[in-house]
Amino acid sequence: MNRIITVKGRGNVSAPPDWIKIIMSLEASDIDYYKAMDMAANQLKELRNCLYEHGFKKQDIKTTSFNIDTSYENVKDFHGNYKRIFKGYICSHELYIGFGADNKKFGKILLTLSNCKARPEFSIKYQIRDQKSLKEKMLKEAILDAKEKLKVIAEAAGVEIGNIVRIDYDWSEIRFEREEFHSLRESSYKPSIASIDIEPDNIEASDTVSVVWEIK
Structure with a gap:
């Protein structure tokens, strides 16, 4: 039976974010x-008009989901029984x-969203666009x-290492992003958000690879 040794290596990367994503x-x-659909259409029109002020075009404002659901409320009657009332x-x-x-542009957009008649709830994500090169480096x-770990282990154990038998990697998706804050729709502090001078920290990520070598 061939003798083998498995060593897990870890790669770490850190880089400043170069892209801002605002989810509304x-x-x-x-x-x-x-009427609900008309209200939704008017809200979308208002939001688009707010973003047009900052140079965004219709195709720049992407939809990730659109849903319409029924709403019910459980109401207790005089007999103590609950009934579902359509709301x-x-x-x-x-x-x-x-x-x-761009912090200056970012602040102006936040101020506009905070005062927008559509009253959007929004969250901010800092991201890195060129993720491929970071993943390769990692x-x-x-x-x-x-x-390096294998070299230390082999010297300490007094064994000679042969060829690589296999490399195990799970190919799980790594996201180079970080959510900075989340603004509630009814928040009273929204207009003040735009005045915050945010300097985002580097985005850090790590990944592991398991390498299997033969022992001579």
Whole structure:
């Protein structure tokens, strides 16, 4: 039976974010289906008009989800029994925009969203656009880390290492992003958000690779 040794290597990367993603949520509700849909359409129009002020075009404002659901409430009657009462329709719309990291532009957009008649709820994500090069760097570091660990182990154990038998990697998705904050639709502090001078920290990520070598 061939003798083998498995060593796990870890690669780490850190880089400043160069992309800002703003995820916006709209919600419209009414007892009447068509009125709820009209409200949703008007909210979208208002939000788009707000973003047009900052140079965004219609195709830049992407929709990730659009749902309309019925709403019910459990109400207790005089006999102590609960009945489901129809409350209306709720239309939920989630969209996002993205732009190169620019704190001045970022602050102006936040101020506009905070005062927008559509009353969007929004969250901010800092991201890195060129993720491919970072992933490659991370994997190279993981392999080198495994080799260095193997050298130490082999010297300490007094064994000679042969060829690589296999490399195990799970190919799980790594996201180079970080959510900075989340603004509630009814928040009273939204107008003050734009005045915050945010300097995002580097985005860090790590990954592991298992390398199997033969022992001579």
